[in-house]
Amino acid sequence: MTRRRLALVGAVLLAAACVERLTAPGHCPDFCPSGQITVVDTLLTTSINRDSSYRGYVVSYQSPVMLAGFLPGATGTLDGRPIFRFNGFGPRFPVSSVDTGQIRGADSARLQVYIVRHDTATHNLRLQFYRLPITIDTTTTFDAVAASFNNAPFKTVNVDTLLAQPGRKDTVTGDSVVVDTVNHRLQLSLKFDTAAARYVATDSGVVAYGIRIAADTLASIAFGKGAVGPVLQWYLRVDSLGITQVARTPGVLGPTLANFVFAPPPAPLDSTLAVGGVPSARGLLRVAFPKFIRDSSHIIRGTLFLVPAVAARGAPADSFVMEARTVLADFGRKSPIDSRLGETIVIHPGATDTVKIEVTNMLQLWAADTTHPTVFLLRSQAEAQYFGEIRFYPSKAAAFRPTLRITYVKPFPFGVP
């Protein structure tokens, strides 16, 4: 009997267990709270001021790629040429564990380069290799090596022809190509014959090369640097005991300089807001963030509107990504970037449409942290890796100035019956 009673009590307690289901569709206004969520959309036309551009953050030799291009355009030809230099082994090379011999020259050499970005629509892509003065350095300009590029190339490679070869190897020239479909790269292994591979002992074996490219259309590619940079393998002839010459295959050499030069140089900065290009330019926009939005609302969307002053410049196939970020402190051109938040948009060369970037996260950050500088920084996401550059009207241009559109929610009237 006691067990039955306990079971009854248990069942009742179980039925009264703390389970809630309160969610019901509202039927407004009769069966809804009197307060509603109020959304306001406002266009801030004069809140962006004191905007400016700066150039020189990432220069060509700091870029992780070497840009090559030959793009005739209405205003001139964009011509980009990779230049790189390898140090040699000096005038002598070990022939045994105790002796060294004079390096007499090279039987051949093999240069390996990576094309890390290319347009599949580019046809008949040709690479022309030039010898450059070994004095090239990071300050070398397009004009400084122009004369060397006017000489006849010591080697020309048609990439498309090479790709069409059986096994992607040219048995005549000794060149080959490997297609990395995962990373979308082409690995070119190019043989320099005795005439092309000049080991000049008096220069300690230092050689410098430059590449020009050409194609039927859209000749614009990027060569890799660093781990995917050019490497040179020498096949040397070395004196042995002053009587015979022996072959030696030293280790491969990486470049001591990998850079690119280009023309025309970027137009000087003016009152417009320049973003991108090489050396890279950044735009800085200071926002007078309205107090009524910052203090008492929840931002649900913020969009930055920028009107291009001129069509975006760059290789037609090389659309680049522009990103908007905010800064940790406003030190002008040296403002440290807040890397936590950022929004991006793709800029297509030639386009003149108004650029709209969603900046909601950054506005929310500003609203949450009132000590945070209310500054937008615009830059290319891959700085100095594209020729592309865009220029926007600044705040001085009243009709086309940058504007900010903010959609926010007013405080909910909690507690009001």
Next chain:
Amino acid sequence: MRRAVGIALVAMTLTASPPDRLSAQDSQFGIRGLGTPGRWESVRSRSGGGAFGPFDLLSPLMEAPLADISQLTATAAGGTSHRDAQLGDTITKLRATRFPLMGVAGRVAPRLAISVGFTTYLDRSWDVTLRDSTVLRGELERYRDEITSDGSVGDIRMAVASRLSRRLAIGAGVHILGGSTRMTAQRRFDDSTFHPVGQVAEVRYDGFGVSGSALLGVFPGLTIAGWARADNRLRAQIGDSTIALTDLPRMAGGGLLFAPSPSVRFAGSAAWRSWSNAGPGAFDTWSWSAGAEFGSGRMPIRLGVRGGQLPFGPGTKAPTEFAASAGTGRAFAQGRALIDLGVERLERRGSILTERVWTVLVGLTVRP
């Protein structure tokens, strides 16, 4: 053994209820107003439709019945409601568990008894979802809102009562109203470029009230009761800011208890509340109840009906409600522990909304 089980059950019930869940039965009608008024009745009284409320010393409706308390008594009540809210053709099934009553009473002098306890004054737990659209930036944007409120306003009552004569008992009480609700308002757009927004606030409430009551034995077997209560205003605060001040009702009621024999009791009661003080959309209400209890021994049977009006609702006419209830009780541990069980079927109507509610009630009383 039985005593131990009884004490364990009481302990379970008293400890299983967090303070912010001290609510009564919610209603969609209370969303637009101050909330859903609580029922100031023990399970025992509520099983009889509430008609025995004015005469029940464990119900916080009146103070005067406390005068007849013989020993220290603690009581608590809990209930689970299964509610079907029908709006037009749409029926939503809702469920809630509440612990609307807890109190301790005892005699401190030969003619003086006191009681401290709380009950729900206004229940403010609800969760409303809304699907709608608005034009933003020139485009129609669809969104889903969810506005919730979780909490209640409690009524902490300190009461004294005294039997002045064999026929007359009186009582008085002060009521401290307090509580809080955690409110949220969320909007989520279909277009994810509009970020979801969620706002949260902890709204605190306070108020004050006084009440008085009297029991008069007309002749053996017939007792009448009368009570009145006045509350000042309900202040809603967020942080240090007062958000709203709402006048609270004055109320009065009475009841009649007829006990032709020790095992048969009939009761009826009525009450009036001036909820229209609370502002637009609020109505004065009348409520009534009638009930009977058969058997005074081990397991009495209780039956009752009640009806009346709800203070908040759309339109110009107060929503109405009608309920029928039944229940029983059982004493354990030589009468030191009592369990009361009840079930209630309630229907509320107003405008296009109809609510039908099944509520299972459990009450525990301990006399150590």
